[in-house]
Amino acid sequence: MSQVSQETSPTGTRATQAIGVLALAVMAWVVASGLLLTPQDVVQGESVRIMYVHVPSAWIAYLAFVFTAVASAGWLISKKHSMGFDRFAGASAEVGVMFMAITLITGSLWGRLTWGEFWQWDPRLTTTAFLFVTYIGYLAVRRLEGSVEQRARRSAVVALLAVLEIPLVHFSVVLWRSLHQGATVLNPNGDVKMDDLMLFTLFSGVVGFTLVFIWLVLHRQRTMLLVDVADNQGLDLAIVARRAEGPAN
């Protein structure tokens, strides 16, 4: 139906093409506006420009992990244990880990300019770093050997355990910091006076990154299906070839 030329991209359809073009256009606008058109901030100066990629990345990263958790729960609850849930969870986590890395890097660059330090032991930052490491572990669990079923079950449980773990980490860091230091890190959002163009650029950043996220996840989960099928076929072919050799002694 909506087949795009299969030679260029086996995982593409008309829909993903449209999303891709739209994403490119919005991203181009965000880069142009964020770097050139928007004014500098009264307090933050030029460093506010990093926010136009940092905030949307963080938003997407957290969204991706919510999707992973929901899809994992879906896999465990659904009677048929549909592998679609599992592939979506995996694809979403992979994209989420990438955006989390972007968030941490751009955030520390911004912090260096604004606070004069790359890192602060602020609960939000610390929780984000732990989320990052936790999902790297999740992806490692997905790569463990075993059947597709095993992969789905193991990783779904790990994803749901992460949902329990992250609030505990956040709460313990909040408690830890509140006892240790009186003054907290300045609130990064509180002292930004945004004009209309700045707000619009930030908003289009969120839209553009969301489109990119959708495009990446669609392609990634389809790729996962292709890899699974191809691996399966490899095994089947090997069995057929072995049988053709005649009975074992």
Next chain:
Amino acid sequence: MKNSLDTGVTKGKVVTAVLSKDLKIEMRSRVVTNQVLPFAGLVMVMFAFALDNDDVLQRVAGGLVWLATLFSLFIIVQRSFAIDTQDGALDSLRVAGIDLSAVFFGKAIALALKLIALEIVLICGAVLLYRVDLTASGLVLLVTCVLCATSGLAFVGILYGGLTAGAKGRETLLPLLLLPVVAPVLIAATRATEAAFGSGGAQTSEGWAWIGLLTVFTAVFGVSGSLAFGSLIDE
């Protein structure tokens, strides 16, 4: 996971059977006493070399005790499941059709007992090596902290140990999965221990808030572990 046949074996019996099996293995092999304990002791001495300052050591003694415990936790969990997956011992348990959450609790209690033995030695080591003072009220806080933190560590240790049991490359995967999860335990147990030790002028009463956090952690992973453990090893 509710596929346990009616074997006529109560849950309590399974828990004690698995517990005594794990402890018997330890009594015969002496891995914790002969290998993990010396390792943890060495770590404590190494910390002293690295930090090289009596005041600093006294100040951070609580954290060092718990870090050494965490490192030992990885080794003990690894060892516990290496034996279980050898010769399909874990498979036999599954075939027996018993309640796997009982296996979870049995193994967790065994692990907790080993860890407590280890922590007692480590805390004594801190008192001797790092010159920590311990008051009576501090001791009460410390004992409570050890009990709460250790049961939490034992639950997550067995849960993630079961997850990686039998998988290739589990030696490296287990610390990666476990460290972020046990971070709240490290923070809370260290602060409570520091309060008990009076490090940096901390008051004993400051430590009790952290015991609450440890209790929540233990409850969360005790419940989720008993629910999830069966499905993780049941494949």
Next chain:
Amino acid sequence: MKDAGFIFGSYIVTLGAILMFAVSTLRRAKKSAQSVTDKDKTWL
């Protein structure tokens, strides 16, 4: 622009990472798709 290195750096890291992820995904898809029939491609 003041601190241009930090600001351009963060844009390059962001866009570069996205691009690399997209390219590697498409590559892997192409490699695996050779032996897969259209029947298995549920999205077509």
